[in-house]
Amino acid sequence: MRKDVWQYVQANPMLRAFLREQPRWYRLLARRPHELSAFQLAALRHYEQTIPDKVEKMAQSLQMASLMWQMFKALRD
Numbered sequence: 001m002r003k004d005v006w007q008y009v010q011a012n013p014m015l016r017a018f019l020r021e022q023p024r025w026y027r028l029l030a031r032r033p034h035e036l037s038a039f040q041l042a043a044l045r046h047y048e049q050t051i052p053d054k055v056e057k058m059a060q061s062l063q064m065a066s067l068m069w070q071m072f073k074a075l076r077d
Contacts, residue, residue, distance in 0.1 A: 001033070002033045008036070009029075015039070018039075018042070018046055022042070025039050025042070
């Protein structure tokens with residue numbers, strides 16, 4: 001693996017952990033270092049940190065808060 005790619009992966013704990021979980025990416029990055037952006041995207045998808053995942057988590061939280069609010073109002077009445 002190229003030294004600059006390896007240093008970049010080692011500097012980011014999430015990418016380092018993903019590389020340990022998915023060793024095929026080590027081989028892929030060693031052969032094709034230009035695939036670094038695909039590696040980052042795969043790691044974000046794996047750990048559910050993409051923008052759509054964050055929006056979905058927020059929507060679920062709001063839905064849960066709304067449900068709790070409705071239950072609270074029902075108990076008060």
